[in-house]
Amino acid sequence: MLKKYFEPGALFSYRAYRNLLISSTITTIAMSAFPIALVVTVLDAGGSASTLGLILAARVLSGVLLAPVGGVWVDRLPRKTMLIVADGFRAIMGSVVIFINPENISMWILGGIVVLMGVSDAFGGPASGAIIPSLLPDQLLPSGNVVNGIAKRTSTIVGPGIAGIIVVSLGTHATYIATSVFFFVGALLLIRIDEGPRVAPVGKESHFMNEMREGLRVVWYYRWIAAMIIMASFQLMMVIGVEDVLLPVITKRDFGTAVVFATAVVLFSLGGAISAIICIKAKVKNPGLVSVVVWGLFIFAPLVLAFPAPKELIYLAYFAAGFSIGPWEAFWATQVQREVPAKYQGRVFAIDYMGSIGLMPLGMALAGPMVNLFGERELLIGVAVFHLLICAVVLFVPGVKQMKSTKPPYYSQGEQSHS
Secondary structure, eight states, rough: GGGGGSSSSSSGGGGHHHHHHHHHHHHHHHHHHHHHHHHHHHHTTOOOOHHHHHHHHHHHHHHHHHHHHHHHHHSSSSSHHHHHHHHHHHHHHHHGGGSOOOOTTTTTHHHHHHHHHHHHHHHHHHHHHSSSTTTTTTGHHHHHHHHHHHHHHHHEEEEEEEEHHHHHHOEEEEHHHHHHHHHHHHHHTTTTOOSSSOOOOOOOOHOOOOOOOHHHHHHHHHHHHHHHHHHHHIIIIIIHHHHHHHHHHHHHHHHSSSSHHHHHHHHHHHHHHHHHHHHHOOOOOOOHHHHHHHHHHGGHHHHHHSOOOOOOHHHHHHHHHHHHGGHIIIIHHHHHHSSSOOHHHHHHHHHHHHHTTTHHHHHHHHHHHHHHOOOHHHHHHHHHHHHHHHHHHHHTTTTTTOOOOOOOOOOOOHHHHHH
């Protein structure tokens, strides 16, 4: 049955894409396993919950702040090179902890390692989104993006489990060794990738800050892209951030175990994978409209937490809520890759990364105070209503429903003057 996917012209017949997919899967497992070992190391060294929270947030913050810088370099240099450097750098950073006694390690050293991990995310993330059009023909972009997205989402579930097993059986040092090996293997797999000629040779007239500003101009030029990034920024802060904090708290309080929380997360990812596959198979005329409307299904997650519910209902609600992310897996990256000229895609994906998750840590930090201010049930109902309102408003922006602009492709002022 799988043979057809490897036939000439099929998705997996492209060796470069296969290598990228395997590399991405391995490195995502390592990235999601690393924080588990880090948590154990911090707590073993006597770190407090506040210290742990600051260290974990440092990775997100450093990645977000440096994303525009990473985007510029991704558009300047071969994307393959950026991915190899990012994975190799992660391998080195992960291995540093091996040579330090975990009981005496400084929190500042751990914080510095995590910040540098975030820096590598700022370069590797945009490169992974921008390289796919160089490896696949246009008609295979939707399938390629979905398969890559599903593989990454699955890896984020598998990674912590692998880390937990290694920590329990062999200790944290073995976990750091394993993550470093995974990053190193991921980098090696990318060496044989041929992404073709560079998309944007940089001349002497190019200035770094100008390129960063131009990335913002490109995003604003395609108003539907800007609108959807802004939508995601507020929803991930106020909705996802709150839900991420309250799901483990509420389920542990009501059921006395973390099993309900873990199962809900797995079912959410399963729903997203099924939804993405359905969207790829279906012929959708207005991918943006479908994405935003189906994204509204996420309200099942906060609403089921707002009221006393059996665990079976929580499982069902999270499975249904998972369907909300499927269209984004299927359409978002593909439409950006098709709309935005290749030489700007690194910066656009960097701004997407920065805008989408930049405010999420703030929402997570404010979840507790907002519960104290408004009440748990009221807050969860409120964020569900807020989610639907933002979804409705963004549909009024031209181009959002189609995920397509009516304008011609973006050109820089320099290109326009030469034409």
